Amino acid sequence: MASHKNPEKIGNKIKRREVQLKSKKQKESTRRDDRLRRRRHEDKNPELRQVRQAKNVPSTIDSKRTWDEANEDEGAEARLGASVDVLNPKRRKVVEEEKQRPEDIDPEAHQADGLEDDEEAVPVGVLGMDVVDEAKDDADSMLDSASEDEEGANDNEENEKDPPDRAESEAPSAVPSTATTAATDLALTPEALIQKFPTFFANTDKDPKVLVTTSINSPLHWEAQLLTSLFPGSSYVKRTAHYHSYKYSIREISAYAANKGFTHVVVLNEERKRPKGLDIVALPAGPMFHFSISNWVEGAKLPGHGNPTNHYPELILNGFRTSLGLLTAHLFKSLFPPRPEIQGRQVVTLHNQRDYIFLRRHRYVFREKRATEKLIQGTDGKPMKGVEEIRAGLQELGPRFTLKLRRIDQGIQRASGQEWEWKGGDEKVRTRFSL
Amino acid sequence: MASDEIVWQYIGHSHCSFKLKLPGHNSKQINTFCRNEHNVTGLCNRQSCPLANSRYATIRSDPATQRLYLYIKTVERSHLPSRWWEKIRLSSNYTKALQQVDERLIYWPKFLMHKCKQRLTRLTQVRVRAQKLAKEEERLGERMVTRMAPKIRRREETRERKAEAAAKIERAIERELVERLRSGAYGDRPLNVEENVWKKVMRGLERSQEGERDADLDDGVLEEEEEDVEYEYERETGEREEAEVEYVSDMEETDDEAGDMEEFDDWLGGKSDDALSEDDGEEEDDSGSDAEGGTAAALKQKLEGLKRKRAEAAVPKPRKKPSKGPKTNIEYEYVPDPPRRELELAR
Numbered sequence: 001m002a003s004h005k006n007p008e009k010i011g012n013k014i015k016r017r018e019v020q021l022k023s024k025k026q027k028e029s030t031r032r033d034d035r036l037r038r039r040r041h042e043d044k045n046p047e048l049r050q051v052r053q054a055k056n057v058p059s060t061i062d063s064k065r066t067w068d069e070a071n072e073d074e075g076a077e078a079r080l081g082a083s084v085d086v087l088n089p090k091r092r093k094v095v096e097e098e099k100q101r102p103e104d105i106d107p108e109a110h111q112a113d114g115l116e117d118d119e120e121a122v123p124v125g126v127l128g129m130d131v132v133d134e135a136k137d138d139a140d141s142m143l144d145s146a147s148e149d150e151e152g153a154n155d156n157e158e159n160e161k162d163p164p165d166r167a168e169s170e171a172p173s174a175v176p177s178t179a180t181t182a183a184t185d186l187a188l189t190p191e192a193l194i195q196k197f198p199t200f201f202a203n204t205d206k207d208p209k210v211l212v213t214t215s216i217n218s219p220l221h222w223e224a225q226l227l228t229s230l231f232p233g234s235s236y237v238k239r240t241a242h243y244h245s246y247k248y249s250i251r252e253i254s255a256y257a258a259n260k261g262f263t264h265v266v267v268l269n270e271e272r273k274r275p276k277g278l279d280i281v282a283l284p285a286g287p288m289f290h291f292s293i294s295n296w297v298e299g300a301k302l303p304g305h306g307n308p309t310n311h312y313p314e315l316i317l318n319g320f321r322t323s324l325g326l327l328t329a330h331l332f333k334s335l336f337p338p339r340p341e342i343q344g345r346q347v348v349t350l351h352n353q354r355d356y357i358f359l360r361r362h363r364y365v366f367r368e369k370r371a372t373e374k375l376i377q378g379t380d381g382k383p384m385k386g387v388e389e390i391r392a393g394l395q396e397l398g399p400r401f402t403l404k405l406r407r408i409d410q411g412i413q414r415a416s417g418q419e420w421e422w423k424g425g426d427e428k429v430r431t432r433f434s435l
Numbered sequence: 436m437a438s439d440e441i442v443w444q445y446i447g448h449s450h451c452s453f454k455l456k457l458p459g460h461n462s463k464q465i466n467t468f469c470r471n472e473h474n475v476t477g478l479c480n481r482q483s484c485p486l487a488n489s490r491y492a493t494i495r496s497d498p499a500t501q502r503l504y505l506y507i508k509t510v511e512r513s514h515l516p517s518r519w520w521e522k523i524r525l526s527s528n529y530t531k532a533l534q535q536v537d538e539r540l541i542y543w544p545k546f547l548m549h550k551c552k553q554r555l556t557r558l559t560q561v562r563v564r565a566q567k568l569a570k571e572e573e574r575l576g577e578r579m580v581t582r583m584a585p586k587i588r589r590r591e592e593t594r595e596r597k598a599e600a601a602a603k604i605e606r607a608i609e610r611e612l613v614e615r616l617r618s619g620a621y622g623d624r625p626l627n628v629e630e631n632v633w634k635k636v637m638r639g640l641e642r643s644q645e646g647e648r649d650a651d652l653d654d655g656v657l658e659e660e661e662e663d664v665e666y667e668y669e670r671e672t673g674e675r676e677e678a679e680v681e682y683v684s685d686m687e688e689t690d691d692e693a694g695d696m697e698e699f700d701d702w703l704g705g706k707s708d709d710a711l712s713e714d715d716g717e718e719e720d721d722s723g724s725d726a727e728g729g730t731a732a733a734l735k736q737k738l739e740g741l742k743r744k745r746a747e748a749a750v751p752k753p754r755k756k757p758s759k760g761p762k763t764n765i766e767y768e769y770v771p772d773p774p775r776r777e778l779e780l781a782r
Binding site for chain 1: 595644
C-alpha cells in the first residue's frame with residue numbers, strides 16, 4: 001500500500017522492513033558476486049588488477065593537502081605557521097633554475113636582504129657553489145636515518161612529474177630548497193630556520209640529559225617514571241615535595257637544570273589524574289614546546305606488549321614537512337641519543353599525520369616472510385625490491401600516545417613571547433595542516 | 436533624617452532589593468546580608484543600611500588602582516542624590532590611612548568609625564594577599580590550561596581517529612626499518628638481523644640490481660647532472676637508475692658473493708675492485724659528467740653485448756660461462772651500493 005507521494009513506500013512497517021532488508025541483501029549479493037568474479041579474473045591475469053588499481057586511486061585528505069602560498073624570499077622558511085612544504089622537491093626545481101641565472105637573482109636577493117633586518121640573507125648567487133659543498137657535506141653528515149617521510153613521498157609523486165621516488169622529508173638533497181642549507185642534523189632544514197634558532201640547531205655529539213617533572217601538585221608519578229624509561233638518560237624529579245612546600249617555577253627549574261648540565265626539561269601536565277600535556281624546554285633558555293597528549297596508553301595495557309630494555313632506541317621521524325614540522329622533528333631528535341644501539345632492536349617512532357604526532361615504541365625483528373603474508377609495500381604502492389622474503393615483526397613496548405603541537409614560546413613560558421600558537425581557525429580548512 | 440525611619444520601616448521589614456537571606460551553619464539561623472556596594476559591614480541592619488541612614492561612611496577600593504577611598508554621606512546633601520558620596524583618597528600607608536579616617540570621622544557615631552576602620556583593615560589585608568598571589572602567579576608562569584571547548588574537543592578526537600587510520604603506523608615503521616636494512620644503514624654485518632635473514636636480503640638485492648641493470652642500460656645517458664648528485668641520497672627502492680647507469684657492471688652487486696666474483700674476474704681479465712673503487716672516488720665528488728662523455732658510446736656498445744650474455748648467464752643455474760668479449764680496456768664507472776643510510780650521527 002503506497003501513498004501517492006511516494007509510490008514505493010509501504011505503509012506497513014513490518015512489511016516495509018522486510019522489503020528493505022531483502023533489497024539490501026540483494027544489492028550486496030550482486031556486488032559481492034561481481035567482486036569475487038573480478039578477483040578470480042584478475043588472479044589469472046594480474047596486470048588487469050594493476051591497471052584497475054592505477055585507474056581507481058582513492059583520494060585521501062593527505063593527497064589533497066593544501067599549502068599556503070610560499071613566498072620565494074629567504075625568510076619564508078623561517079616563518080613558522082605558514083604551511084609551506086619546505087621539503088618539496090618542486091622547490092628544488094626552482095633552485096635549479098635559479099642556479100642557472102645567478103645574475104638575475106642577485107638584485108632580488110639583495111632586495112630581500114634589505115627587507116629582512118634580522119633574518120640573515122643567504123646570498124643566492126652563491127647557490128652553485130653551495131650545491132657542491134652540500135654534496136660534500138652531505139657525504140659526511142649522512143642520511144639522517146632518523147627522519148623519513150614515507151607517506152609524503154607518495155603524495156609528492158602524484159603532485160608533480162618530477163623524477164619520482166623521491167623521499168620527501170629528510171633525505172638530504174644535494175640540491176637544497178630555496179635557501180642553502182648548511183649541513184645539519186635534519187639535513188634539509190632551511191638555513192633561515194636554523195639561523196632563527198641557532199642554539200637549538202647547534203648540534204653536539206653528546207647524549208641528551210633530560211629532566212622529567214610534572215605540573216605542581218600532580219599525582220602522575222608513575223607516568224612520569226614511564227617517561228624516564230622512554231627517554232634514555234632521563235631522570236624524574238618530583239615537582240613539589242609536599243603540598244605546602246615552596247613551588248618552584250619552570251623558569252627556576254630550567255635555570256637549575258641548565259647549570260647541572262641537562263639538555264631538556266620535560267613537564268608532564270595532568271588533568272583529572274590523566275596526562276594531558278607535555279611541555280618540553282630546550283635548555284638553556286631555549287624555545288619551549290607545548291604539546292597536548294591524547295590517548296595515553298601505558299605499556300602494560302597494550303595487548304601483546306613487551307618490556308623495554310635500556311638500550312638506546314633508534315628513531316623514526318615521519319611526515320614532518322613544514323618549517324614548523326622540521327623544528328619539532330629536530331626537537332624530538334635531540335631528545336634521544338644520537339647513536340642508537342641497534343642490538344637492542346628498539347625503535348621509537350614519531351609519526352606525524354595531519355598534525356597529530358603518534359608516538360610509538362616497538363621492538364622489531366627481521367624475519368622470514370610466511371607464505372600467507374603480503375610483500376612489504378613501498379610508498380608508491382608497489383612492493384619493495386630486494387626484500388621480498390623479509391618482514392619486520394613489531395612488538396609494542398612502553399607507552400603510546402598522541403601529541404599535538406599547541407604552542408612554541410621563544411623563551412620559557414608564555415611571558416617570553418610566542419613563536420607560534422595553535423588557533424582553531426587554522427583548522428577550518430580540512431586539508432590544511434601546519435606540521 | 437526623618438525619612439530614615441520610614442525608609443527603614445519599609446526596606447528593613449518588607450522588601451529591599453539588596454537584601455539577601457542565606458542559611459547559616461545551624462538550621463535555625465538565617466543571616467541577612469546587604470548587597471549594596473556602599474554598605475560598610477555587609478549585613479542588613481538598621482545601623483549598617485546605607486539607604487536608611489542619611490549620615491554614613493564607608494571604605495571602598497578602586498578596582499583599577501587598588502587604592503582605598505573613604506566615602507562619606509552627609510545630611511546636608513541628602514537632597515542631591517547625585518552628590519551624596521564624598522570620595523576621599525586614603526594614603527596607601529595603613530597607619531596614615533587610619534589617622535585620616537580618624538580625623539575625617541571625628542565626632543561621628545562610634546559605630547560608623549569603628550566599622551570603617553575595620554573595613555579599612557580588611558581591605559588592606561585583601562590587597563596585600565592579592566598582590567602576593569599575583570606575584571606568585573607571575574613567578575610560576577601559567578597554572579591554568581584552559582579546557583577545550585566541547586565542539587573543538589570532539590572535532591579533534593574524530594580527526595585524530597581518522598588520522599591514525601590513515602597513518603598505518605606499523606606499516607610505515609616496517610617499511611622504514613626494512614629500507615634501512617636494505618640500504619645498509621646498519622653496516623655490513625648488522626647486529627639486529629639474523630644470519631639467514633641477512634643473507635636473504637643480500638640475495639634479494641643482487642637479484643633486483645641485476646634485473647634493473649638490464650632495463651637501465653637502454654636508457655643511456657639520462658639527466659646526468661641532477662641524478663648523479665642526488666643519487667646518493669635517493670634511498671628509495673634501490674633503483675639507482677639514471678645516473679650511474681651507463682657504466683654499471685654487474686660486478687659490484689655480486690661483490691659479496693665470492694662465486695660470482697670469480698667468474699666475472701676471469702671474464703673481465705682481472706679488473707675488479709681496484710678499478711671500480713677508484714672510479715667510485717671520482718664519481719662521488721663531481722657529477723662525473725666528464726668521464727662519462729668520453730667513454731659513453733664505447734661503453735654502451737660493450738654493455739649491450741654484455742647484457743645479453745649476462746641475461747643468459749643469470750637465468751639458468753648453474754651459469755653458463757659467458758663468452759668472452761674482445762679484450763679491450765673497458766673503463767668502468769663504479770657505482771657504489773645504494774647509499775648507506777647511516778644512523779644518526781649528530782654532527
